[in-house]
Amino acid sequence: MPEMACAITGMSQQPTINRSEQLLRGVTMQAMQYSFTLPADYDMSIISRRVNDKGSALDNHAPLIFKAYLSARRNSTETPSHENLYAPFYLWHDNDGMTDFLTGPGFEGLVNAFGWPAVNTWPGMIACKSGSGFKEARFASREVLHIPPFTTMENLRAEERRLVEKATDTQGALLALTAFEPSHWTLVRFRLWPEDTTLTNDPNIQLYDVLHVSHPAG
Numbered sequence: 001m002p003e004m005a006c007a008i009t010g011m012s013q014q015p016t017i018n019r020s021e022q023l024l025r026g027v028t029m030q031a032m033q034y035s036f037t038l039p040a041d042y043d044m045s046i047i048s049r050r051v052n053d054k055g056s057a058l059d060n061h062a063p064l065i066f067k068a069y070l071s072a073r074r075n076s077t078e079t080p081s082h083e084n085l086y087a088p089f090y091l092w093h094d095n096d097g098m099t100d101f102l103t104g105p106g107f108e109g110l111v112n113a114f115g116w117p118a119v120n121t122w123p124g125m126i127a128c129k130s131g132s133g134f135k136e137a138r139f140a141s142r143e144v145l146h147i148p149p150f151t152t153m154e155n156l157r158a159e160e161r162r163l164v165e166k167a168t169d170t171q172g173a174l175l176a177l178t179a180f181e182p183s184h185w186t187l188v189r190f191r192l193w194p195e196d197t198t199l200t201n202d203p204n205i206q207l208y209d210v211l212h213v214s215h216p217a218g
């Protein structure tokens with residue numbers, strides 16, 4: 001059976017699904033990311049060693065659907081970035097799991113090492129789909145968009161579902177999700193890829209190297 005982080009969610013008519021997909025039915029998934037901007041001359045191998053040493057700590061953390069440990073190197077040829085970044089991306093089963101993490105010793109240790117980050121959350125899951133092998137992803141892309149006032153949200157939802165399906169079914173993404181938050185009306189598109197993508201010329205898309213993926217159900 002292929003490993004599944006998530007299946008298409010929010011559909012009015014649900015297709016037949018396998019057991020691993022069914023485990024996620026009725027779950028209020030929470031997407032979350034924080035990002036640390038590191039100095040231009042920062043030795044990014046420190047981040048790689050940290051993930052090698054600590055990344056497996058959440059491999060069996062039940063409240064988590066997945067955590068992608070992400071970094072970007074300034075002026076990298078594979079994942080072009082204006083800055084050195086350490087920016088893990090999480091998908092939680094629910095708000096309780098996220099809250100427990102943010103108030104626990106793991107996050108405290110992160111803050112002591114890197115500082116106090118702004119934590120972005122997107123509780124409105126529009127669509128999420130993954131296939132086999134997404135834990136082997138090498139690259140990630142993340143796009144954050146502002147939702148204009150008076151957007152017809154039903155139309156936006158349908159279009160974002162279509163884009164998630166397209167990403168996994170025809171573009172080669174190993175995982176794709178879209179979520180939004182209504183406080184500042186932003187939408188996030190997150191993808192995991194097996195190789196460098198053709199999105200590198202889009203200035204609105206941040207690309208990352210994937211250092212590790214924790215997926216407790218995998």
